[in-house]
Amino acid sequence: EDKVVQSPLSLVVHEGDTVTLNCSYEVTNFRSLLWYKQEKKAPTFLFMLTSSGIEKKSGRLSSILDKKELFSILNITATQTGDSAIYLCAVVPLYGGSQGNLIFGKGTKLSVKP
């Protein structure tokens, strides 16, 4: 059965800290991996990773994929209270008829204290 596992499930840090969120997956015929940030409402798209070893970066956030070891990490440097959210990892498998459905992990709840 395809699955996505995120760790840790929750994390509390102080402003200025650097955090690393983990996502491992067991998915047949992997296509791509996506990271989302969810604050109070809908998840918002952060990154999509398809190729191994290529870092995606946006401001203080960055992410990289390792297709050999089947995991991805999301790094946040110099954290701010506005980074407090649930971070979701999702994988898109590539099998016939799935139409690219996302398989989500349970998320990591990040709390950044001032």
Added chain:
Amino acid sequence: NAGVTQTPKFQVLKTGQSMTLQCAQDMNHNSMYWYRQDPGMGLRLIYYSASEGTTDKGEVPNGYNVSRLNKREFSLRLESAAPSQTSVYFCASRPPQGRYGYTFGSGTRLTVV
């Protein structure tokens, strides 16, 4: 603004009542999805529609039905609500080839008492 619009935002139902959650997107996406989100469970797929006129079951379809009315609209119906269906429901749509990730609606918080 372009995006995915869900209605209603909040709803309280009594056990056994029925209701329909509405979803519309104006991005000309072919694929649309309904997810539910429960604490500690992440997002789980209820139903999806790859294109107008087609629907398929996801991970947790029991107790739900869907209709892809046209390319823009994808509705989720609870025929006889149960307390186990208390959840936050998200509709999403996907661009062709999944280039930019899914776009989610703002969610419907449903409580069944």
